[in-house]
Amino acid sequence: MPELPEVETIKNELEPFLIGHRITGITLCWEGIVREPSPQEFCSRLVGQRVTGITRRGKYLLFHLDGGILIIHLKMTGSLLLKQGTAQLDRFIRAIIYLDGGVAIYFRDPRKFGVMRLVRDASPVIGNLGPEPLEDDFSxxxxxxxxxxxxxxxxxxxxxxxxxxxxxxxxxxxxxxxxxxxxxxxxxxxxxxxxxxxxxxxxxxxxxxxxxxxxxxxxxxxxxxxxxxxxxxxxxxxxxxxxxxxxxxxxxxxxxxxxxxxxxxxxxxxxxxxxxxxxxx
DNA sequence: CCCGGAACCTGAAGGC
DNA sequence: TGCCTTCAGGTTCCGG
Missing domain, CATH: 1.10.8.50 (Helicase, Ruva Protein; domain 3)
Structure with missing residues (x-):
């Protein structure tokens, strides 16, 4: 179950494959994985955006795009798998995010607890989080x-x-x-x-x-x-x-x-x- | 404000 | 073997 160290690892290992790349398509295998906005709007707004950065806050992953922020929480059983081109689907793949250059992120989540949001302002989601335990200000x-x-x-x-x-x-x-x-x-x-x-x-x-x-x-x-x-x-x-x-x-x-x-x-x-x-x- | 509990989910494990 | 129940736990929501 991903906690801070797991989410930090995922962020670090996704980063070099995503920064500067553009999202070319989305497949939602299970619409319930999208919390906001509607699944249709989520997909239409996401496609075409460029990834400018990835950060972590608590257990949340924030994909900074040139027109918003994609927030992912993996909850209990979620994982984000990097695949080249078309990889085989297993039955727990809930969404696929395709990027230019042939790389895709497969959101795998057996328990369906994981959540994606596309927002302009992340603070309603992460605003109540306490301090980051590894930052200097956590004394x-x-x-x-x-x-x-x-x-x-x-x-x-x-x-x-x-x-x-x-x-x-x-x-x-x-x-x-x-x-x-x-x-x-x-x-x-x-x-x-x-x-x-x-x-x-x-x-x-x-x-x-x-x-x-x-x-x-x-x-x-x-x-x-x-x-x-x-x-x-x-x-x-x-x-x-x-x-x-x-x-x-x-x-x-x-x-x-x-x-x-x-x-x-x-x-x-x-x-x-x-x-x-x-x-x- | 604070606390406890249900709900969301489904695979795994245990009981009979 | 197979059916049934319970457990696992991050977050949100609701009631007391």
Missing amino acids: AQVLAERLQKRKAPLKAILNDQSLVAGIGNMYADEALFSARIHPQRSGSSLSPDEVKRLHRSIRQVLQGAINDKGASVNTYFRPSGEKGTAHFEFRVAHQGGKPCPRCGTPIERITVRGRGTYFCPRCQRFNYRIGKYRFSS
């Missing part, structure tokens, strides 16, 4: 301020795109393990030191996964069709029952706010300490 101080008033469990907070953009279920678990913080602790309960650890862990986990070209746990593929390797580095995510790489205790799986959550019950204790006082559930 431990910023994280501390944003966690201060939050009573929800950290696992839910990290998945909240308005708190920090781009973190999903897998990397929330990895960051909390790396910071040695229990996923059910509340945002406001963290000590300053714990906030610093969490801040550093978020950045390390995400950057590490980008370096590994993303995690192929389910249906994530890079535009080339290759898989990423970040899942081989997972220490708790999807590792239920396996020994913790730090202490050997079996990794547990619990449900937090409806999300499957993996953690080490020994390294990530619920107990916490403020000054000389120790608290626990």
Whole structure:
């Protein structure tokens, strides 16, 4: 499932094939993939436009065109595959975007959660996103301020795109393990030191996964069709029952706010300490 | 404002 | 073998 590292990888690997190229045609195999405008208007307005840039914001991909912005969200199972000329369709291809020069992007999405929008102004879509966790302005101080008033469990907070953009279920678990913080602790309960650890862990986990070209746990593929390797580095995510790489205790799986959550019950204790006082559930 | 839950989807996995 | 149920989870929407 594409989260920030996967979307960043897709952006990086699509970019050299798209910049400066013109869209010559669209095939919608499933119209529901277009959120706005109508499928007909989407196609007619898109054809003929030139791609001037690609950026990522949170888990959104933004294709900057000379007459608008194509916003794609891959949700759970979407992937964007680069093909030369006419490639064979599998039954999960939902749309094809043809470019001059014979390259095409195949939007593959078994679960049909993925969405495309063609807009003039991206801010209604991405305006509520929190800071980019790998940008310089995302400091431990910023994280501390944003966690201060939050009573929800950290696992839910990290998945909240308005708190920090781009973190999903897998990397929330990895960051909390790396910071040695229990996923059910509340945002406001963290000590300053714990906030610093969490801040550093978020950045390390995400950057590490980008370096590994993303995690192929389910249906994530890079535009080339290759898989990423970040899942081989997972220490708790999807590792239920396996020994913790730090202490050997079996990794547990619990449900937090409806999300499957993996953690080490020994390294990530619920107990916490403020000054000389120790608290626990 | 904040929280919880349903809806959107369909393949995979488990139960009987 | 096969039918049925449940689960997976990013985002949006709705109700309390």
